[in-house]
Amino acid sequence: MKMTNTDHYDDSVVIPSIRRNVQLDIFGSDSLIALEPADPHVRFDCPDLDLSDYDLAIVSMSGGKDSIAGLCRLLEMGYPKEKIELWHNHVDGDPLNDDIFFDWNFMYSYNKKLAEAFGIPLYCSWLNKGLRGEMLKHNSIPHPHSFETPAGIIELGRETCKPGTRRKFPQQSGSLSTRWCSSSLKVDPAKRALTNQDRFLGQRILFITGERRAESSPRAKMSQLAPHAVDTERKSKNPKKPRYIDSWRNVLHLTEEDVWQILSDWRITPPVPYRLGWGRSSCKLCIFSSDRVLATINEYWPEKILEVADYEDQFGVTIARSGKNVFERATSTTPFIIDDEEALQQSFRKEYTLPIFVPDDKIWTLPKGAFSTESSGAI
Ligand code: SF4
Structure with missing residues (x-):
């Protein structure tokens, strides 16, 4: 299924709303951070919720421990899995046709296999050409958004956007x-996936994301429940397209220990990045990576550092604004020692082939990256 430029409203209203919001808000709730919110639909603390109010729960699934714990909590609360969807944002564009640049090779396959193991459908969304395509934008309009639906892939063009230039890494x-x-x-592809599927109209939807307050001071101030940015029912008396969508951060209050306990209780194999020593499962080349993480990438996947260095030369701007280039940072310290050979071998493969659940005859063990303070993900 293909649509081009069908929703001018998205590009002129839905997407720019996030640009006006200078505060951090990962998945679309712009009613951020109010200890005593004036809006009765916003709750700073909301660890539990009456789930019978909702027709559908969408879990934004990165493939990291916190979003997995969010899914497990939802199931532990008795929400039927037939009413759950997992959504994954693929940062490198079309998972089947675009090259992997920033993410881990196996992340798309891992999320597919995770969803299959739970018996829950997974739908991906992406910006065509991914991070590389957006970064190389040069006096041109942005690439289309695409998202999977039960009826196939929908592509939405961006022809009404003004041409722009990036030619530098995100900061x-x-x-x-x-x-x-x-x-x-x-954020943008997921918002458009919500605003361009009529199956959500007239439904009460819960949109779950996996931020935790303990991760950073911006996240410490997030509200736990709020109308989603593309909810229309609380923003208009007579919305033309009635969408009731609550954004619920159902692991916001948990500690890292709580999250690992959930994965242990469910016997979920710790995702590969943690087994390699990463404390977060974000993009492999995340812009928040510490020098030590870059040193580790340089040790085991040097071609990734070469790629970044080549773009730094082309742009005349380094990935970090400290002034140090990626080579200087990656050679300024020692890498992690990776001793989990199985996880290391998986990191070279696109298809995820390790077990999702720890087999009954094996002991669940905490991965090396658990409780790491080394920066490797967004704040
Ligand atoms: S902040 Fe890091 S993990 Fe998030 S999209 Fe950017 S590079 Fe990827």
């Missing part, structure tokens, strides 16, 4: 216009 910032990877590659 570490709480602002999603500077840290454009989060907004352009994750």
